[in-house]
Amino acid sequence: MNDIEKDRLTGSLRRGAVKKNVAAIHVSGKLTLLQRKLSNVLLLNAYDTLISQQVHQIDARTLCMMIGYNSNDMETLKQSLRGLAETVAEWDMLDEEGRQEWGVSSLLSYAKLKGGVCEYAYSPALAQKLDDPKIFALINLNIQRRFTSGHALALYENCYRFVRTGSTGWWSLDLFRRLMGVSGSPYYDVYKHLNAKIIKPAVAEVNKTSNIVVTPETKRMGRSVSEIRFKIAENPQLSILDLDDGSGLRNSDIYARMRALGVSDRLALQWMKEHDETYVRKQLDYVAGQGGVKNPVSYLTAALKQDYSGAQVSPRNPTSNKPMSADTAERVRKLGIIQSMAAARSPTQRDADRRLFMSKLDGAALLDFENHGWMSALNFKLIVAFWSDIAPGAFEPDLA
Template sequence: MDDIPRDQLTGPLRRGAVKKHVAAIHVSGKLTLLQRKLSNVLLLNAYDTLTSQASHQMDARTLCLMIGYNSNDMETLKQSLRGLAETVAEWDMLDAEGKQEWGVSALLSYAKLKGGICEYAYSPALAEKLHDPKVFALINLNIQRRFTSGHALALYENCYRFVRTGSTGWWSLDLFRRLMGVADSPYYETYKHLNAKIIKPAVTEVNKTSNIVVTPEVRKMGRSVTDIRFRIAENPQLAILDLDDGEGLRNTEVYSRLRALGISDRLARQWIAEHGERYVREKLDYVAGQGGVKNAVGYITKALKEDYGSTRPPVSPRNPAPPSSARARRLARIRDLAAARKPTQRDADKRLFMTRLEGSAREDFERHGWMSALNAEAIVAFWKELSPEAFDDLD
């Protein structure tokens, strides 16, 4: 598959960087920009359970929004899923014992849409490869959304996994054409055409759009170009795009206290993002003051949900906000909507919303999550996109 570069998400994704040997998985046939983005979002959604679950699910509307097209356009989604199921991934690499391994698999073994849910699966052999950080690193979706060219995104994916070594190494032009999805076009067998229409535009967009800068170099036999490689350096102007969406949260005192109690990385960040540092700190202090709590994780979970130790009445379906407080009613509804989503969907929702934010608005959302007052109107608009009728009874 197009190498899905390393990125942030959760604990399992924060493993060691790629070292000497980087395996290669290549795609036969052409993938559109939309299909490349779709394949990356599906992998990101499935990553935590890639080798432990036979199939994976994702809300179809969220999936459409994350890859940047009309959330009601199910026909386009069907076509893109069909393309992934018909596209072949091929790998040729050394296994853990140094033995050569060749394999081939469809990118998706199946996909189906039912009741607003997209269900899909990978073959066991491909799932194993996709889950290995020596083969893949996950693409930062904030960066992915900025690309407008499928060739540029393909170049980025295949270069980014080599960012630690600074070079892709030499690729034959035949292999490079396969990576760019133009191997079947006689027009691009001529290097002059390949350079003018594929290489130069893709390099320009990668360097302008992403967190790396790539520089092509060629090797010739006589006057003919036979091989190409790309020098890779970090792009200091856009390096911020490669930051983990939760990195700022991990540097907080509240995060450290949660982790010390055995709360997982994902859950700690989720709580802080959803409730805000102050609210979580308040519950931590409350639980610490009880003394002798045997199950701190369970106690804190309930304290957050039931608003233990608060001097204000909790906003919940059982204890709704006063009728005069329209904002409080909307906040309660948003909290309910977010809580009803699956963990992977919640992560996807936040990442998608954060791509729309910059500066202080983004910082406020990182601190307070869906309760961010600075982004209140934008948050309501976002959830209306996901659930158009969610606020009808409140308005």
């Protein structure tokens, strides 16, 4: 990637989530799924400099891959940017002194593609609203990528900010139609149609895809439904979606060594949380010194429980002091190189790398990579080949 990513795509893009002002959420209902995802990523890219910097930039190819576009499909990107520039944002909220404030602005004041770079800006008034930290929803970009419906993502955005209170409060159906972007369609004036085509599918996808579970409730005036609200609870089964894959504990060389031995992702993280780093390292070194271990995972489990590294003699092989096998040592070395290269990439580059690699996988291989990232044992050879293409010679032994 070019220097734009190094200079522009650090800072706010290191986060996995973007703060969405309530005003922005309420007015973005008419966006398509791709436009909504694009809007969130552009906002995340600009967030730290919304007020101090009028113009923002991001590498166009990386942006496409991050959102899920074909990286060469510039026409789709142009159409989506055009849609953001043509969409009107409207807010109606109280100012700091409690006075009602109404405003209107296009979501993007302009966007430009030139030399492989996407340049864009917000109007000063909208930038002030987007920068306001008082009222916002935290939109997790790892979660938003899983949505396949714009209505479901709109419902998620509008519900997630109420997760602490447990309910959205009552919305009139007119307001709800606006939030879902269907207020201009007479078809959805009929609640039966709104419920069948918008509410039920959106609720099902939010509950299946995101880290919250929503339950709709309605209030009637006579025989007609007049208001709707959503009860909200955290979804513990999908809370793992909030993890920042590829960072934290997974960046440790200890994690790489355990994965090379065949330890599962979950067990490796569990051990790293339960034990001191130095203690785990000592047990790994001890196990590595016991040549010919048929089940290194079980042996390491016992070592961690009984502190084999403190014993004078190995309870399994008293006379052996062999180093780890050549294959295991080479695997550990390459995993360490892969982690270093991945860590050196910018946040958007890392996301693009993952998307590009995942596009080559399916079935069990794809599932294993989704769960374990670059430490995927099932895809080890493909991963090495992938990074060899990015950085030829990276895995050559250091003879210095």
